[in-house]
Amino acid sequence: MNVAGKVYLIPSLIAEEAPETIPSYIVTIVKKCTVFFVENERSARRFLKSIWKEMIIDDYEWHVVHKAEEEVKNEFTRLLQSGKIIGIISEAGCPGIADPGQILVDAAQKMGVSVKPLVGPNSILLALMASGMNGQHFRFSGYLPIDSGERARAIKAYEAESAKTGCTQIFIETPYRNNQLLDTFFKTCQGSTRLCIAASITSPEELIQTKTINEWKKERTDFNKKPAIFLMSAN
Numbered sequence: 001m002n003v004a005g006k007v008y009l010i011p012s013l014i015a016e017e018a019p020e021t022i023p024s025y026i027v028t029i030v031k032k033c034t035v036f037f038v039e040n041e042r043s044a045r046r047f048l049k050s051i052w053k054e055m056i057i058d059d060y061e062w063h064v065v066h067k068a069e070e071e072v073k074n075e076f077t078r079l080l081q082s083g084k085i086i087g088i089i090s091e092a093g094c095p096g097i098a099d100p101g102q103i104l105v106d107a108a109q110k111m112g113v114s115v116k117p118l119v120g121p122n123s124i125l126l127a128l129m130a131s132g133m134n135g136q137h138f139r140f141s142g143y144l145p146i147d148s149g150e151r152a153r154a155i156k157a158y159e160a161e162s163a164k165t166g167c168t169q170i171f172i173e174t175p176y177r178n179n180q181l182l183d184t185f186f187k188t189c190q191g192s193t194r195l196c197i198a199a200s201i202t203s204p205e206e207l208i209q210t211k212t213i214n215e216w217k218k219e220r221t222d223f224n225k226k227p228a229i230f231l232m233s234a235n
Contacts, residue, residue: 004083005079005083005084005086005108006085006086006116007087007088007113007115008029008032008118009096009101009105010030010089011090011094011095011118011120012043012044012047012090013047013202014092014121014123014202015201015206016050017202019050021120022051022120022121023118026051026120027051027052030048033085034084034086035063035085035087036048036061036087036089037064037065037088038062038088038090038091039099039100041062044062044089044091045057045062063075063076065100065103073103076108077111080111080113081111088105092123093120093121093122094117094122097124098142121201121202123201123227124140124170126198126201126202127201127208127229128231130196131168131210133196133231134166134167134235137167138167138169138170139161139167139169140170141169141170143171143172144171146177151181151184152187152188155188155189155232156188156189159188159234162234165235167235169233170230170231170232171229172229173230175226175227176224178223178225178226178228179222179223181230182197182216185230185232186213189213189234191212191217192212192213193212193213193233193234194211194213194234195212195213196208196233197209197221197223197230198229199227199228199229200227200228201229205226210231
């Protein structure tokens with residue numbers, strides 16, 4: 001089934017202080033959209049206004065994606081069937097990557113709708129690029145278990161896989177749990193295993209460093225409440 005609607009995946013800022021990371025052509029695409037499905041309406045409105053100051057926010061239709069409840073997906077489908085051009089915006093970075101918008105994109109693909117991904121900052125890829133780790137074989141596993149025992153077992157398994165295959169293991173964490181995750185790395189991993197911490201990417205406070213577990217133990221930098229990506233390599 002092919003319908004007249006179209007979906008644009010619009011990248012947003014990772015750090016508000018870095019508007020230069022958004023290509024100028026994004027404004028041209030935004031002007032084509034009449035409906036936006038967003039992870040966070042307030043931040044999405046602020047972001048679009050920052051890149052297109054003349055935008056009249058209330059002229060557009062807004063829908064909040066929260067794990068893409070069935071009614072949101074149904075409305076998304078209905079609007080596409082009516083020929084609407086829809087923009088999907090994540091709270092930070094690229095829609096569909098560690099983002100609930102993926103479920104809407106899946107619905108669009110099943111409808112045969114044209115889906116256009118647009119170039120913009122992605123913290124996972126930026127961290128991998130700067131880590132010095134294997135960029136040809138990597139696994140993004142998202143969030144690790146909250147339970148400390150399960151988290152330790154998961155890290156141990158990922159470390160063993162990395163040692164065996166050379167795969168770079170990539171994780172994210174809720175910023176206020178960063179230090180707890182680091183403690184688990186320190187207690188669980190071999191001292192020679194490399195860990196890259198990429199924090200506050202694209203902001204003036206950006207820090208991307210790769211060190212062994214033993215080297216990180218000596219430094220004990222505080223990453224509490226800082227948005228971060230963690231990459232591990234035991235190879």
